[in-house]
Amino acid sequence: MKIFKTTIMSAVFAAALTACGGGGGSSGETQESYTITLRAERTSLPLNVGGARPGIGVEYPYTTTLYVNAKKGNAPIPGGEDIFGCNTAYGLSSGPLYYLDGDDEHEKDGIPLAYRSITLGSNSGGNSFHFHAGDQAGTATITCSVHDPRANREVSASINITVGSATGMAASIKGIAAYPVLGTQSNGYNLRQSTAINAYVWDDANQPVSDTSKANLQVSIRPTTGAAMGARLLAGDQKGGVVQVKTTGGVGLFSLASGTSEGTILLEMVADRTDNDVTNGIQDPITSLLVVNVSNGTSDASTPDPLVIGTDAPSAATNGLPYSFAFSATGGKAPYTWSALGGLPDGLSLSSSGILSGTPNAKLPGTIPFALRVTDNAGTSVTGNFSITVDASPTAADPSTNVLSINLSGCGSDVNTACPLALTNPDSPAPVPAPAFYYQYVLSVTGPGTGNAAWAMTQAPSWLVLNTAGILSITWANATAAALQDCKSGAFFITATRGGVSTMRKVQLIIGSGANNCQP
Numbered sequence: 298m299k300i301f302k303t304t305i306m307s308a309v310f311a312a313a314l315t316a317c318g319g320g321g322g323s324s325g326e327t328q329e330s331y332t333i334t335l336r337a338e339r340t341s342l343p344l345n346v347g348g349a350r351p352g353i354g355v356e357y358p359y360t361t362t363l364y365v366n367a368k369k370g371n372a373p374i375p376g377g378e379d380i381f382g383c384n385t386a387y388g389l390s391s392g393p394l395y396y397l398d399g400d401d402e403h404e405k406d407g408i409p410l411a412y413r414s415i416t417l418g419s420n421s422g423g424n425s426f427h428f429h430a431g432d433q434a435g436t437a438t439i440t441c442s443v444h445d446p447r448a449n450r451e452v453s454a455s456i457n458i459t460v461g462s463a464t465g466m467a468a469s470i471k472g473i474a475a476y477p478v479l480g481t482q483s484n485g486y487n488l489r490q491s492t493a494i495n496a497y498v499w500d501d502a503n504q505p506v507s508d509t510s511k512a513n514l515q516v517s518i519r520p521t522t523g524a525a526m527g528a529r530l531l532a533g534d535q536k537g538g539v540v541q542v543k544t545t546g547g548v549g550l551f552s553l554a555s556g557t558s559e560g561t562i563l564l565e566m567v568a569d570r571t572d573n574d575v576t577n578g579i580q581d582p583i584t585s586l587l588v589v590n591v592s593n594g595t596s597d598a599s600t601p602d603p604l605v606i607g608t609d610a611p612s613a614a615t616n617g618l619p620y621s622f623a624f625s626a627t628g629g630k631a632p633y634t635w636s637a638l639g640g641l642p643d644g645l646s647l648s649s650s651g652i653l654s655g656t657p658n659a660k661l662p663g664t665i666p667f668a669l670r671v672t673d674n675a676g677t678s679v680t681g682n683f684s685i686t687v688d689a690s691p692t693a694a695d696p697s698t699n700v701l702s703i704n705l706s707g708c709g710s711d712v713n714t715a716c717p718l719a720l721t722n723p724d725s726p727a728p729v730p731a732p733a734f735y736y737q738y739v740l741s742v743t744g745p746g747t748g749n750a751a752w753a754m755t756q757a758p759s760w761l762v763l764n765t766a767g768i769l770s771i772t773w774a775n776a777t778a779a780a781l782q783d784c785k786s787g788a789f790f791i792t793a794t795r796g797g798v799s800t801m802r803k804v805q806l807i808i809g810s811g812a813n814n815c816q817p
Contacts, residue, residue, distance in 0.1 A: 329369055331452045333454045335363060337363045337456055341460075342358070344433075344504075346503050350408065351395050362425055362426075362427055363428060364423060365441040365454070368422060376421070379417075380424075381419065381424060382443075383439060383441040383442075384439075385439060386455065387437065390431065391434065392460055393413060393429060393431070394415050395409050396409070396412075396427070397427045435459075437460065438456075461504070463505075465573060467570045472564065472566055472585060473495050473496075473497070477588075478631040479590070480594050481558065492552065493552050494550070498583075505547020508543070508545060511575075514544055514575065515540070516566050517540075518538045518539075519564070523560045524556060524560035528554060529553075531552040532552070539753060559591045560627050561588055561591070562588070564589065566585045567579055569583070579799075590626075591631075601675075603629070604627075604629030604673050604678075605679070607624060607626060613747060614642070615689075615745045615746060616659055617656060618798055619797050620797035622652070622653045629674075630673045630677075632674055633672065634649050634673075635651040635671050637669050640666055641665075643657065644658040653685075662687045662689045667685070700744050701744035701799070705718070716804045720808045720809070722781075723735050723773070738768070738769040739769075740767035744800075745796035746796020750794060750795040752792070753791075753794075754792070755792070760778070760779045767793070783809035784812070785806065785807045786806040787805070788804070788805045789804060
């Protein structure tokens with residue numbers, strides 16, 4: 298059969314040559330196949346985070362021109378309409394294609410339209426079109442093709458255009474609660490008592506931080522409001538006042554459950570810009586706050602409790618240092634909207650969710666009065682008068698006053714290494730008097746702010762206690778029950794907050810020789 302087919306085709310081909318005047322073909326005809334090339338003026342573009350429009354020229358840095366050309370042998374292919382087909386084969390989210398030819402069909406109200414695929418005619422064997430960067434970093438693959446009639450096949454060429462680049466270093470966080478208003482536990486109106494929360498962590502280029510095997514987001518409940526009492530965070534097998542989660546695609550997921558008191562719960566979300574890892578201590582914190590309101594609830598037919606602003610006074614601030622404080626309200630119908638009525642210190646502002654934040658720059662440090670208004674969801678408003686004390690700027694000549702540090706004797710500055718706190722083995726008989734502490738260690742800080750710091754502890758053993766005054770303690774009963782002799786604890790974290798600034802340190806208890814691991 299193969300021989301028979303070849304014989305027929307040879308006869309047909311010979312007849313075709315005879316019809317064309319011999320074996321040489323018509324003069325001017327060429328038998329070469331089509332070839333195609335695709336190039337771009339620039340293959341790297343900056344991120345277009347501001348949403349600038351496309352255009353041609355030096356004033357349009359987010360747009361590049363692409364040139365497609367095809368030849369038949371060494372000569373341009375014939376001209377005509379709809380010769381080239383070009384499309385974004387990959388990376389459409391990084392940018393679309395544009396004609397930018399002034400044709401009304403390719404514009405709407407004078408604004409160029411974006412396309413995933415475009416069709417171009419051939420003029421002297423080629424044409425041009427444009428690619429415009431979007432706000433997502435990545436690589437877009439553009440492919441153009443032309444039909445080769447002689448070979449009866451498509452010939453194509455591709456080019457990659459890189460848009461921006463992700464730094465991977467956390468720069469901002471935004472939290473969004475599925476339900477920004479919760480009911481108190483055991484409320485009588487069947488209000489939800491928990492909500493899922495997404496925390497978006499972006500880098501300098503406004504791109505999601507990279508995924509990691511370690512937790513890279515720490516969330517805590519600030520114990521500054523009544524509604525924080527009994528509230529807890531949930532993330533996998535973690536639960537309590539502090540959780541650490543891993544982001545996926547720059548998004549962390551956790552839940553918040555309310556307590557028994559109404560008011561405002563203030564969540565603090567922190568990422569570490571240094572290494573995108575919060576499990577080894579937080580060296581360069583990137584912080585964001587999220588307010589969730591908690592209400593006892595009211596039926597539509599009943600009259601709600603009067604709207605009341607919480608009486609907690611703003612903590613002291615320091616010129617030149619970051620500051621934040623959350624106001625709370627009860628009664629009325631949540632959610633609440635807050636506004637300042639003037640008098641805030643320079644550098645501070647009040648968000649609609651009631652967070653007073655910023656970096657104060659008071660020309661005359663001291664106690665500054667101000668007023669604010671809160672409006673509930675039913676339109677009821679009340680006002681309140683407050684004051685905030687702004688301390689003078691830290692001494693510029695002493696850099697240590699600008700940094701909050703936990704004082705731990707004998708520990709270096711490497712926050713990635715657990716600071717060992719050495720303890721002797723428990724004495725016998727038990728110490729007296731009650732509560733018979735086996736071990737106590739008073740923590741302190743140096744740096745911004747005045748007065749005692751607010752203390753918290755994460756991933757600590759169950760037999761260790763840290764009170765609000767910053768005292769680490771182990772009772773004699775816990776020491777004997779956990780058989781705390783010649784053992785070392787797992788590493789855990791201590792956090793101190795003062796003057797609107799937080800710091801964290803990894804520590805470890807070494808008891809006696811530390812030869813064994815202490816029991817949980």
